[in-house]
Structures are given as structure tokens and as C-alpha cells.
Amino acid sequence: MDYSKVGETMKSTVPWVGTAGIDFKEITATRAVAVLPDVEAQRNHVGGPHAAVTFGLAETASGAILLAAFAAQLARATPLVARSAIEYKKLAVGDLTAEAVLGRPAEEVVAELDAGQRPEFPVHVxxxxxxxxxxxxxxxxxxLRPNRT
Incomplete structure (x- = not known):
């Protein structure tokens, strides 16, 4: 599959992605790398990107993998975030890069969807x-919530 259009699709379907200025450096079905430039208006009280901006970058990178890995399933299932966890390690200053990795084989997720289940899968960023x-x-x-027919 050609993943070159995933980033542009995200920018056109999720307006915040384009507004924030996120750029996609790599997208495959198992890994995505996204970059958020340092923008003064998005900084917090200590000079780094606001926590919400950092999370938004990470969630966006995870969504790029979702689109790349499960595009063929989107006609029959709606992707939704079930939950998220974030651990801030160090004050972020300057441009940020998010590297997202699919946490389960896509084939397992699709098999659960085929069996009528609502599969869950982590993306680690x-x-x-x-x-x-x-x-x-x-x-x-x-x-991936199966669509009602």
C-alpha cells in the first residue's frame, strides 16, 4: 500500500493537524514519525510546548499508524480512541518529534474484527x-467499532 497520502489525509480530515503545523516524516503500517515545530503561541508557562500540544502530537502520530494499518477496514468499522496514558519525562523545549509504533500485529486486530469483536490495540509513542x-x-x-448495518 502507498502510505504517502496518509499525512495529507489527516491534515484534510482533522483540521487541528494542519493548524498545529504537524509534518509527517515517515508513515508505515507499523511506525509513524511526526514533527511539531516550536511555536511561541503553543508554549506553556515554563517555555515548553503546552501539555495538550505534546499529547496532540502523540495522538496524531498514533492516528497516522491507524490509517496506514487499517485503511481497508474503515468502511466497516469506526476508529475511536478508547483510552490514553501519558508520562511527561522532561521539560520539552523546541521542535518535538513523535515516533509511534503499533503495539499489536494488524492481522490479529483484523481477525478479531472478522470474528465480530470490537478489537483494541495500543500504539506506543x-x-x-x-x-x-x-x-x-x-x-x-x-x-475499531464495527459499523451497524
């Missing part, structure tokens, strides 16, 4: 500053 230092670790657990 590491957010790093411009020096490559980890500033946050995030797990976004997605579900």
Missing part, C-alpha cells in the same frame, strides 16, 4: 526534543 531526548511517553489505545 515516544516524544523527543530536537536533541533526541525523550520528553514524554504515551500509549494511545484505539478500538
Amino acid at each position: 515516544t516524544v523527543r526534543n530536537a536533541e533526541g531526548v525523550t520528553t514524554a511517553e504515551v500509549t494511545v489505545t484505539w478500538t
Whole structure:
């Protein structure tokens, strides 16, 4: 599958992605890398990106994997975030990079969907500053809710 359009699709279907200025450096069915430039208007009281902005970048990177890995399933299931957890490790300053990795094989998730279940799967995201230092670790657990026919 050609994943080159996933980033543009996200920018056109989720307006915040484009507004925030997120750029996608890599997208595959198992890994995505997204970058958020440092923007003064998005900083918090200590000079780093606001916590919500950091989380938004991580969630967006996880969504890119979802689209890449499960695009063929979206006609029959709606993707939803079931839950998220974030651990802030260090004050983030400057541009941020989020590296997201699919936490379960896509084939397992699709098999559960085929069996009539509502599968859940984690996407693990590491957010790093411009020096490559980890500033946050995030797990976004997605579900594919079967559409009613």
C-alpha cells in the first residue's frame, strides 16, 4: 500500500493537524514519525510546548499508524480512541518529534474484527526534543467499532 497520502489525509480530515503545523516524516503500517515545530503561541508557562500540544502530537502520530494499518477496514468499522496514558519525562523545549509504533500485529486486530469483536490495540509513542531526548511517553489505545448495518 502507498502510505504517502496518509499525512495529507489527516491534515484534510482533522483540521487541528494542519493548524498545529504537524509534518509527517515517515508513515508505515507499523511506525509513524511526526514533527511539531516550536511555536511561541503553543508554549506553556515554563517555555515548553503546552501539555495538550505534546499529547496532540502523540495522538496524531498514533492516528497516522491507524490509517496506514487499517485503511481497508474503515468502511466497516469506526476508529475511536478508547483510552490514553501519558508520562511527561522532561521539560520539552523546541521542535518535538513523535515516533509511534503499533503495539499489536494488524492481522490479529483484523481477525478479531472478522470474528465480530470490537478489537483494541495500543500504539506506543515516544516524544523527543530536537536533541533526541525523550520528553514524554504515551500509549494511545484505539478500538475499531464495527459499523451497524
